[in-house]
Amino acid sequence: MKKQILTPRRSITTEIETLLNQQIDMEGKSSAYYLSMASWCDTQGYVNSASFLYKHSEEERQHMLKLFGYINDAGGHALQPEIIGIKHKFKTLKEVFESILDHELEVTKSINNIVDHCFKIKDFTTFQFLQWYVTEQREEETLARRAVELFDIIGEEGIGLWTIDQEIGKLDGFAAESGPDNLDENN
Ligand code: FEO
Numbered sequence: 001m002k003k004q005i006l007t008p009r010r011s012i013t014t015e016i017e018t019l020l021n022q023q024i025d026m027e028g029k030s031s032a033y034y035l036s037m038a039s040w041c042d043t044q045g046y047v048n049s050a051s052f053l054y055k056h057s058e059e060e061r062q063h064m065l066k067l068f069g070y071i072n073d074a075g076g077h078a079l080q081p082e083i084i085g086i087k088h089k090f091k092t093l094k095e096v097f098e099s100i101l102d103h104e105l106e107v108t109k110s111i112n113n114i115v116d117h118c119f120k121i122k123d124f125t126t127f128q129f130l131q132w133y134v135t136e137q138r139e140e141e142t143l144a145r146r147a148v149e150l151f152d153i154i155g156e157e158g159i160g161l162w163t164i165d166q167e168i169g170k171l172d173g174f175a176a177e178s179g180p181d182n183l184d185e186n187n
Helices: 014-044 047-073 093-120 124-154 160-178 180-186
Strands: none
Touching: 014 047, 014 093, 014 124, 047 093, 047 124, 047 160, 093 124, 093 160, 124 160
């Protein structure tokens, strides 16, 4: 690989800038994806799932903006991603949450690839910046996994789906109780 030179005008290589812009694209799509899911849940009467997803859509936008700030502060140029091809309709509520789990696992893979690259080229500042995303991804994977498990534990028959929707509404509380920030406070 050709060695990239840093100049006084920039603290990240163009390669890292490209990787971080790809991550912006992923976070932007996550936000749009969850917004679309939230809207579908709303139309189906899954009001708690809708509220959970509206909030998560906003969180994904914040993940994206955090990357904008980092890239531009480092002398790069953060790019607004093209967002097309978002799915609007889903067969079931379970499909929504299974898709979220799959998607979050992909996001984790992407973050890990960038972290790995930063370590290899000794970009320890970006490496450290990305640790927040590493921790956040574990939390988001756990949350999505808990949601998917509800379908097996409760079952979808009778008032099952209504109950699952209620329980999904409580998952944010679960995240707050088990999240990394809370562990810090307790230790
Ligand atoms: Fe910010 Fe859930 O990826």
